[in-house]
Amino acid sequence: xxxxxxxxxxxxxxxxxxxxxxxxxxxxxxxxKTIAERQSCICGEIVDVLPLAQSTVSQHLKELxxxxxxxxxxxxxxxxxxLNEVVLKEMxxxxxxxxxxxxxxxxxx
Amino acid sequence: xxxxxxxxxxxxxxxxxxxxxxxxxxxxxxxxKTIAERQSCICGEIVDVLPLAQSTVSQHLKELxxxxxxxxxxxxxxxxxxLNEVVLKEMxxxxxxxxxxxxxxxxxx
DNA sequence: AATCTTTATCGTAATTTTACGATATACGAT
DNA sequence: ATCGTATATCGTAAAATTACGATAAAGATT
Numbered sequence: 001x002x003x004x005x006x007x008x009x010x011x012x013x014x015x016x017x018x019x020x021x022x023x024x025x026x027x028x029x030x031x032x033k034t035i036a037e038r039q040s041c042i043c044g045e046i047v048d049v050l051p052l053a054q055s056t057v058s059q060h061l062k063e064l065x066x067x068x069x070x071x072x073x074x075x076x077x078x079x080x081x082x083l084n085e086v087v088l089k090e091m092x093x094x095x096x097x098x099x100x101x102x103x104x105x106x107x108x109x
Numbered sequence: 110x111x112x113x114x115x116x117x118x119x120x121x122x123x124x125x126x127x128x129x130x131x132x133x134x135x136x137x138x139x140x141x142k143t144i145a146e147r148q149s150c151i152c153g154e155i156v157d158v159l160p161l162a163q164s165t166v167s168q169h170l171k172e173l174x175x176x177x178x179x180x181x182x183x184x185x186x187x188x189x190x191x192l193n194e195v196v197l198k199e200m201x202x203x204x205x206x207x208x209x210x211x212x213x214x215x216x217x218x
Numbered sequence: 219a220a221t222c223t224t225t226a227t228c229g230t231a232a233t234t235t236t237a238c239g240a241t242a243t244a245c246g247a248t
Numbered sequence: 249a250t251c252g253t254a255t256a257t258c259g260t261a262a263a264a265t266t267a268c269g270a271t272a273a274a275g276a277t278t
Binding site: 005006008009010013014016017020021023024025026027028029030032033036037040041051052071073075080082083085088098099101102108109 | 114115117118119122123125126129130132133134135136137138139141142145146149150160161180182184189191192194197207208210211217218
């Protein structure tokens with residue numbers, strides 16, 4: 001940004017926007033989907049699934065991990081990623097707090 | 110991006126990432142929250158609520174509108190914004206498709 | 219008609235994101 | 249010990265985002 005205004009907003013808004021930002025790229029959506037689909041967790045199978053270079057995928061994985069959406073664990077020379085249910089629940093709660101009390105079919109404008 | 114790879118991903122992933130990106134900023138979260146809270150819809154009250162210049166808020170409103178999350182209607186010299194329930198429902202469905210079949214407490218790694 | 223209010227758009231600078239190739243690192247296998 | 253495989257990190261260029269002030273546009277008010 002031109003200036004960083006992040007601290008002028010509510011904490012919950014900042015956190016929710018972080019989670020959304022982590023998911024704000026098709027590659028990262030598909031990473032999450034891939035991990036969610038396979039019964040066991042994944043490593044570099046993700047690289048095979050995505051139309052991106054290995055280093056780019058690694059970068060996307062890091063972003064998801066930084067936001068807390070996935071966890072990564074070293075398994076020999078490989079790396080194993082899983083969804084973090086705690087953070088997924090956190091996102092669900094924050095989302096409910098945002099949209100929770102929408103009056104359905106409210107007259108508007 | 111260095112190169113635009115957006116079309117190499119699944120349509121649903123691209124769409125969901127668009128919705129997330131639209132919400133990937135604290136200001137836009139708070140805009141949505143403000144509109145959701147007030148029983149009637151809002152115009153430039155939003156500018157008063159946010160710690161940002163009017164032109165910047167206008168820019169954020171445009172992004173939310175482009176993604177379809179809010180609708181804007183001109184009302185005299187003022188402008189009135191509302192949440193778009195259809196798109197909110199769309200997001201909910203796409204989200205369910207992503208996380209829908211997560212096995213709770215799956216053994217991992 | 220002149221002016222005020224409200225909002226959108228334009229031009230811009232600073233920062234961040236996206237993507238890649240080229241390494242580095244770490245482990246397993248030979 | 250050497251080599252191969254898997255993954256992370258570094259350096260980078262191109263593009264997008266964020267923010268602002270200055271203006272334009274459109275309607276209301278005097």
